[in-house]
Amino acid sequence: MLSILIPTYNYAVFSLIENLSNQLCKVEIEYEIIVLDDHSTSFLEENKRIASFKNCSFTQNSTNLGRTKTRQTLAESAKFEWLLFLDADVMPENNDFIEKYLACFIEDQLVFGGYNYEKDQPDATKMLRYHYGKNREEKSELLRNKKPYEFAFSGNMLIRKKLFLTLNQNNLENIYGMDVFFAHQLWENQIPILHIDNAIIHLGIEKNEVFFEKVLESIAFRKKILSEKTGIEKTNKLLAKYKLIKKWHLHNLIKIAFSLTEPLLKKLILSKNPSLLSFDLYRLGYICKIP
Numbered sequence: 001m002l003s004i005l006i007p008t009y010n011y012a013v014f015s016l017i018e019n020l021s022n023q024l025c026k027v028e029i030e031y032e033i034i035v036l037d038d039h040s041t042s043f044l045e046e047n048k049r050i051a052s053f054k055n056c057s058f059t060q061n062s063t064n065l066g067r068t069k070t071r072q073t074l075a076e077s078a079k080f081e082w083l084l085f086l087d088a089d090v091m092p093e094n095n096d097f098i099e100k101y102l103a104c105f106i107e108d109q110l111v112f113g114g115y116n117y118e119k120d121q122p123d124a125t126k127m128l129r130y131h132y133g134k135n136r137e138e139k140s141e142l143l144r145n146k147k148p149y150e151f152a153f154s155g156n157m158l159i160r161k162k163l164f165l166t167l168n169q170n171n172l173e174n175i176y177g178m179d180v181f182f183a184h185q186l187w188e189n190q191i192p193i194l195h196i197d198n199a200i201i202h203l204g205i206e207k208n209e210v211f212f213e214k215v216l217e218s219i220a221f222r223k224k225i226l227s228e229k230t231g232i233e234k235t236n237k238l239l240a241k242y243k244l245i246k247k248w249h250l251h252n253l254i255k256i257a258f259s260l261t262e263p264l265l266k267k268l269i270l271s272k273n274p275s276l277l278s279f280d281l282y283r284l285g286y287i288c289k290i291p
Helices: 014-024 044-052 067-077 097-102 124-137 141-146 161-168 178-188 208-226 237-247 251-269 276-289
Strands: 002-008 031-037 056-060 082-086 090-092 110-112 156-160 193-195 200-202
Touching (some): 002 067, 014 031, 014 044, 044 056, 124 276
Parallel strands (some): 002 082, 031 056
Antiparallel strands (some): 082 156
């Protein structure tokens, strides 16, 4: 009935599997949990222990394929019709996490549970990712349902196997930020989305510089693949603003302004108290600057 699929790379997933297994013991359903390691070098012995849990398996890629291709492999190997994708660096916020998803087994439904972050802040080296997640991703069920495609975060997603395999075949780039591409596919195909209050806590907070560079990589990919797409304003605010800037022929002016302010903006972004306004301005300048 339910296949829980978790790609992992250099992250300890034992506690997550233990939590899920304990919840699944309380419900009478057929299930499997498959963890696929993307050729990690760390936590291998600890993660192999998850095979001791009922209906759980742990396998490894022979080479590093990236999260999207690893998810494709997981989906193809899944036994059941419903797939619950979870990132490795998360933990269900509540003990009825599985039960809430089971209540959503509806015809042709795609369900997102949402992301939350711990109340205790990390150290200064990880504040950019934390503040971004807390302010931009941690949203109520009500707000997410008003803008369903904008908050389609696949790290906590229930989806039918057939639908996922249909959509994911064009979504195999190993690039940070593929959720935006996936969300736009959902919008293009008018796939109905349901957002529910069933959050995971995102624990794997990257260091400021790592997150910053990943975001720039994501912006370059989005501009190349999605900037000319119809309806992109329904799925991504940055690309919506970029299209408006181009419409009013302001991108060259913004490129000049960005070249003058880039060092200051970057300093404010990577400071002990990161400025999300500076981050927004930097991203807007960057998307205008790159070819």
